[in-house]
Amino acid sequence: MAVQFVLPDSKSLSQPPSVAAYVVDRTVFVAAAMGALAIIALVVYILWEIGGQALPAISRSGAAFLVNTRWDVQNESFGILPQIWGTLYSSLLALLIGGFVGITIAIFLTQDFLPHRIAVVFRTLIEMLAAIPSVVFGLWGIFVVIPFIRPGANWLHDTAGFIPFFGTSLSGPGLAPAVIVLAIMILPTVTAISQDAIGLVPYKIKEAAYGMGTTRWEAILKVIVPTASGGIFSALVLGFGRALGETIALAMLIGNANQISLSLFSPANTLASLLASNFPEAAQSERQALMYAALVLLAITLVVNVIGTLILVWTSRNMAKT
């Protein structure tokens, strides 16, 4: 005899979802899926739209566009080698400065140089740097950085002008102020990601190093930094990616001169600031060339960012294993 637990009026407590609940459930699911698909569609649409607009310029000048050094609106002859050079050169120099300072600050804030509370305050200050809009840094660069470094720059040019890096004098906007501001702008990115990477290093490893009698900096440089090197490297790559795409501060500071020069004090140009300064007044054919330049910028930053993201994913996976 099977015992059945049935309520007196023989109605079950549980019931399947009502039709309305079922419909709502399906609708929400479809809407959420559309949201996710929208992101994929957006990226495809961006590539398609910029690529489509650039197509006439691509078919007209092809790969010559990448090695041509003149941006001549009158003769409709366009080339972006100086801008590619300027983009990579300024970003690399900024990475050199911003990377060094950023990693040092990350070490400084995580390895008990400061009492915990002060370290938190300092960390917040660095995060505030990231909150300052790039156009404000541009304004600051024009009215503070350029006047501040000009005497030193011109002294370097006068005394050591035979070195190609100091080959010209600084008359106003130029590569050096742009690089300094760019370095400050990538500093928070590099510091934040390096801090996280160093924070992932197991405490045991550090204790073991100290137990072996290392000094603080031996432990940092020979044990902690090598252990976190994957994360620190991706911090540098992502910082580099930010520097490549930075626009408005560079458009204000770099001088917008389409030339290739090693000199730190000569004006230069980057892909992003070429777009910012030429796009608004461009006619049909120049606009197509600018779309082509945008595509090149997109390709460069895409490659750098994908590499950075992959390294980050790969190292955090490796860290999780150990």
Added chain:
Amino acid sequence: MITKATQMRESTRGQGSPETPSLMRNSFEPRALRDVFLTVGAWLVAAVGAVPLLSVVYMLIVKGGARLSLELFTELPPAGFEQGGGIGNAIQGTLVTVAIAAVISIPIAVLAAIYLAEFRPDSRIAALARFLSKVLTGFPSILAGVFVYAAVVLLMGSYSALAGGVALAVLMLPTVTLTAEGAMRMVPQRMKDAAIGMGCTNAEVVWHVTVPTALPSIVTGVILAVARVAGESAPLLFTALFSNYWLRSIREPTASLAILIYNFSSMPFDNQIELAWAASLVLVLIVLTFNILSRFIGRPQV
């Protein structure tokens, strides 16, 4: 005891026993000196890293604060040699474009996050959307401007506040999606399991459990994204353009604080430069307010 230990150490050192070398650290040996040297260096580098921030803040307060008055918020920007004037329409324009961006991007981002965190976290679409979002966050902001120029401005036939808002929405979408997904993943699985056990449909779990629990973190992410795009100028350059007048319709070009600073910084007039600094101060205050707000909302979760 202590004297005995010292004696023992003295005696072993005297014998020059190879088994027990001196455990005392000499603070003048090269490696100890290098340690001190590097510590001083780190302090110096950290100090140098803090100088730019202090300098920016100083300039904003001194130069920007000088023009802070009611006139600044209510007047239109001055032309050429005109004196006085304000940045009222730029503040209005920044708020309007950011609001348009938020209205467009937040619903899509939250829905996408629900899919990524709750419905199909391991599907191929989710993996691709997640990866593309990460790539998009590192996307140069000027490209959003170029894209929206091609997709919206050419289509509508004119620059407009709407186009500017769409460009900012493109920048907000991936950041909000990723932070919202992270927030929803932090909701403990047993809470969701309990809701499913009580007979909720998936949509009801999301609506009654996941989203309310993750809401403070989602709001934090949204506010941070708003703060970021409020300061953006590159995407607005050739979408919202600029205007010297008050905004009457979102189909018209509009002024914004960022573009006003950019335009005025290159002008040869002192009046405009002063206004650029004042606009910078206002812009930084807006961005900082959002940042501090997000910290307060996010705090109970942390």
